[in-house]
Amino acid sequence: MKKYYYFFGEGSVVNQVICAVLINLPVFAYGASIGWMSPMTLLLQSENSPRSPPLTDFEVSWMGASSYLVCIPSDFLMAYLSDKIGRKITLIIISASCVGAWILKLSSLETWAFITARSLVGVSMAGSYVTCPVYTKEISQDHIRGLLGSLVVVFQTTGNLFLYIIGDYLSYNTVLWICLTIPTFHLVLFMMMPESPSYLVKRGQIDEAKRVLAWLRCRDEEDPEIKNELENLKKEQNKDEESSKFVLKAIVSDKLLFRAFKISMIVSISREVCGAIPVLNFAGNIFEMASEGSGLVLTPNQQAMMLGAVQVVGAIVASSIVEKTGRKPLLFITSLVSGLSMCALASWFLARRYDLYTPEWVPVFTLCLCIFCDASGLQPLSVIILGEVFSFKYRGTVMAVAMAISSFFDFLQMLFFHPLANAVGVHVAFYFFGGVCLLAALYVLLVVPETKNKSLTEIYHALKTKKEKESEEKTSLEDWVDTK
Numbered sequence: 050m051k052k053y054y055y056f057f058g059e060g061s062v063v064n065q066v067i068c069a070v071l072i073n074l075p076v077f078a079y080g081a082s083i084g085w086m087s088p089m090t091l092l093l094q095s096e097n098s099p100r101s102p103p104l105t106d107f108e109v110s111w112m113g114a115s116s117y118l119v120c121i122p123s124d125f126l127m128a129y130l131s132d133k134i135g136r137k138i139t140l141i142i143i144s145a146s147c148v149g150a151w152i153l154k155l156s157s158l159e160t161w162a163f164i165t166a167r168s169l170v171g172v173s174m175a176g177s178y179v180t181c182p183v184y185t186k187e188i189s190q191d192h193i194r195g196l197l198g199s200l201v202v203v204f205q206t207t208g209n210l211f212l213y214i215i216g217d218y219l220s221y222n223t224v225l226w227i228c229l230t231i232p233t234f235h236l237v238l239f240m241m242m243p244e245s246p247s248y249l250v251k252r253g254q255i256d257e258a259k260r261v262l263a264w265l266r267c268r269d270e271e272d273p274e275i276k277n278e279l280e281n282l283k284k285e286q287n288k289d290e291e292s293s294k295f296v297l298k299a300i301v302s303d304k305l306l307f308r309a310f311k312i313s314m315i316v317s318i319s320r321e322v323c324g325a326i327p328v329l330n331f332a333g334n335i336f337e338m339a340s341e342g343s344g345l346v347l348t349p350n351q352q353a354m355m356l357g358a359v360q361v362v363g364a365i366v367a368s369s370i371v372e373k374t375g376r377k378p379l380l381f382i383t384s385l386v387s388g389l390s391m392c393a394l395a396s397w398f399l400a401r402r403y404d405l406y407t408p409e410w411v412p413v414f415t416l417c418l419c420i421f422c423d424a425s426g427l428q429p430l431s432v433i434i435l436g437e438v439f440s441f442k443y444r445g446t447v448m449a450v451a452m453a454i455s456s457f458f459d460f461l462q463m464l465f466f467h468p469l470a471n472a473v474g475v476h477v478a479f480y481f482f483g484g485v486c487l488l489a490a491l492y493v494l495l496v497v498p499e500t501k502n503k504s505l506t507e508i509y510h511a512l513k514t515k516k517e518k519e520s521e522e523k524t525s526l527e528d529w530v531d532t533k
Contacts (some may be wrong), residue, residue, distance in 0.1 A: 061267040069197040073204040076177040080208020088216030117460035119171030127179040128449035131504040138186040147232035186436040187245040199429040206364040210357030224301035309438040312340030319489035320431040321455040324482030325423040325468040359417040363424030375501040383426025388486030390418040395479035
């Protein structure tokens with residue numbers, strides 16, 4: 050028995066957890082980059098700004114939007130690199146882009162430097178939601194797939210909160226130096242982690258794939274479970290090779306694949322247009338608008354910190370219950386509650402516009418509820434479901450397409466949220482976000498299948514219509530009769 054492959058007891062999942070944590074460390078760095086916008090936008094536009102003159106609304110809008118614009122082509126670049134040079138090297142490139150972003154901000158206070166740095170954040174954003182979830186899924190066993198898959202949101206939300214806190218209490222440059230150390234640390238540490246077993250099988254490195262699987266599962270290389278899992282990976286790879294070399298063409302030409310693709314796209318886009326992105330990036334500004342003349346004790350930054358804390362709690366809740374509740378019930382409930390809370394917030398802003406009674410606690414409560422729902426359901430499940438309904442061949446490309454479309458919508462929101470909120474009223478934006486969430490809840494209830502603990506075969510069977518299932522059963526019965 051080659052016991053050097055495991056140190057925590059045979060069959061332990063500790064190695065998978067360690068690997069998943071390190072895979073998602075760049076997501077924490079990305080979360081910090083997103084969180085940086087909230088406290089630092091207020092600082093850079095204030096009289097105490099470290100640069101002179103302070104940033105304008107136009108410059109801030111482009112700072113926020115540039116990362117999402119760059120993310121669109123970066124999504125496809127990350128998917129391409131992940132398949133060509135491997136998940137591991139691609140992840141190292143992601144951390145390197147993060148390092149470059151913080152160095153740029155440390156080097157200059159010019160507008161071009163801010164926008165360029167935020168553009169580099171677009172690369173880490175793409176990697177965080179294209180490479181990291183795929184990598185995590187491919188090192189995970191089925192029974193902890195949802196738990197480890199939800200780490201992407203736990204790490205992003207923790208990164209957001211981390212920056213909200215240090216951004217409020219530490220100096221501008223100190224914040225930048227702290228943020229620079231995180232991806233730098235990851236660059237060094239991740240060199241020790243293994244490549245994805247699925248990628249190794251694709252490259253024909255079967256012995257190395259077996260060794261990696263044995264380490265991840267804390268079992269001997271000759272263990273029947275390792276051999277069985279390796280055989281399943283080979284079968285999946287062989288099946289992928291039989292289909293069209295053009296991934297999107299194969300998806301469009303296959304009814305079930307296209308059905309899974311539509312579900313993935315709708316779930317992903319619904320999450321992006323639920324209002325969480327502008328709320329998280331402009332939390333300080335939104336709370337500033339909500340607290341005008343209200344006499345609230347907490348500052349906009351402190352309220353944003355509270356929002357970040359709620360987000361972290363939501364992400365932890367998701368990771369704790371996703372394997373118990375299933376994907377579909379959790380996604381439905383969080384979409385519904387998020388939609389109702391957004392509509393309530395919109396009504397609050399509208400009522401205040403007409404000088405009606407507006408309780409001061411409503412903005413804080415509704416935004417916290419919306420962000421909790423996003424972190425505990427909408428965000429992690431949109432990623433988990435997308436990774437579960439496609440095989441190795443399609444996973445990276447579909448993730449890239451979903452992220453690219455989502456990034457385009459995020460870019461539009463970041464660029465126009467401020468101008469539109471000022472022009473037509475912020476209540477219009479929140480009514481729109483609420484409507485999207487309510488429609489998403491209805492779609493989940495009627496169309497989205499349950500994927501918890503299900504193989505691809507079982508998921509695709511669930512995607513079939515009643516007529517297709519009856520036809521399949523009839524064919525199977527006829528084949529059975531013919532053999533008798």
